[in-house]
Amino acid sequence: MEILKDGFNLLHDTVIALGKFDALHLGHQKIIDTMKKISAEKHLKTVIFTFDNISDGFIVSKKEKEEFLENYGIDCLYCQNFDDNFKNTSAEDFFNEILVKKFNAKHIVSGDDWHFGKDKRGDVCMLEKMCNEKNIGFTVVERLKIDGETVSSSLIRSCISDGNIKKANALLGRTFSIEGTVTEGKRLGGKIGFPTVNFAAEKGRILPQNGVYASYVIYGEEKYLAMTNVGDNPTVDKNIEVRTETHIFDFDKNVYGEKMKICFLDKIRDEIRFPSVDALVCQLKRDKTYIKNNFKNF
Structure with missing residues (x-):
């Protein structure tokens, strides 16, 4: 691309x-699929015209957008800077x-x-x-509805913020994910038998509501089932920052500093x-067993 x-x-x-x-x-994929169908029929090069500016609470990064569209088979991507000149x-x-x-x-x-x-x-x-005046083809794509709701980015953000990841994934058509660099933490999880990967997501990325999630990790070419805590670990830490910490099942690699x-x-x-702490450990064991039993085919 x-x-x-x-x-x-x-x-x-x-x-x-x-x-x-x-x-x-x-909903976005419906538009892209329509474009690809027209491209095949008319032998035209496919172009996505979108915007460069990313605000706080973003769902996909610029890099992820590029990777997604490349894998989708798009020929060209143009990201317009939404500056004052363009606004006017x-x-x-x-x-x-x-x-x-x-x-x-x-x-x-x-x-x-x-x-x-403008305006x-x-x-x-x-x-x-x-x-019509320029003899240019035009196709308008109706907004996609699922179970009576219009699929939109704002609805998906709301689902993620409310912890309704299952619904967000259904609307996205894929698994909601965050990508970043593994950072070294206080190693509190390792002391209680649940070592975690501390994760620094990109600034401005929307995070799920505080809680414990069934998840999986992509590291290199491999996928590993995991459980992820989003929050401040109130039982074992006095940290007031929201963090993302993941206990990866059957994984013992040192990945500090890696993506x-x-x-x-x-x-x-x-x-x-x-x-x-003992009560926390008992619950973590139950969480791990539940995830292993219910998300085998992740």
């Missing part, structure tokens, strides 16, 4: 999908100067809630009219303060 930068050479014969694509959920671009200039001249669009695909141009003056009705991905399967309980 070619990642287009400002000043790229003019493209030829493209089909462009417009959108934030900030979660790459099933009129709907007409966005269409004529960017989509038509810069990208040489022969077909455009968007969701039914797409808006563009969001352009909508899908205007875009369709503009396309790792943690994938969340389901929340199994809240994080609570236990009356003693």
Whole structure:
């Protein structure tokens, strides 16, 4: 996949999908699949037009977005910087100067809630009219609904924040994950027989609600079943920062400083303060047994 930068050479014969694509959920995938189908029918190069700015509470990082779209078979990705200059671009200039001249669009695909141009003056009705005038194909994709709910990034963020990882995964069409660098902690878990990997997620990444989760870890080419605590470990530590700590089953490698991905399967309980360390250990043993019995086919 070619990642287009400002000043790229003019493209030829493209089909462009417009959108934030900030979660790459099933609704976004519906738009991308529509674009790919049109590409195959009309022999057009596929282009994703999205935005570079990532705000706090993001679900996928820029790197993950690039990897996902590459694996999806997209030809080109362009991330527009949503700066003041772009914000002041009129709907007409966005269409004529960017989509038509810069990208040489022969077909455009968007969701039914797409808006563009200064003050969001352009909508899908205007875009369709503009396309017709230029003899450019246009396809609008209705928002995807699952069980009567519209799939959206805001709904998925709400699910993650509420600890409803199972629902978030269903809306994403994949397992919600966080990726980062393993950091050295206080080794408190090892002292009670449950060594953990301390995980520094990227700044601004949304984290699940505090609690204990069935999870799995991707390390190199291997996957390992695990349990992950999101919280501040109130029984054994006075830390007030929210941390992500993962006990990986059947794993004894030293991975400090290395990259790792943690994938969340389901929340199994809240994080609570236990009356003693022994009581905590008993519960951790029950948690581990439960996860091993119920998530064998992760």
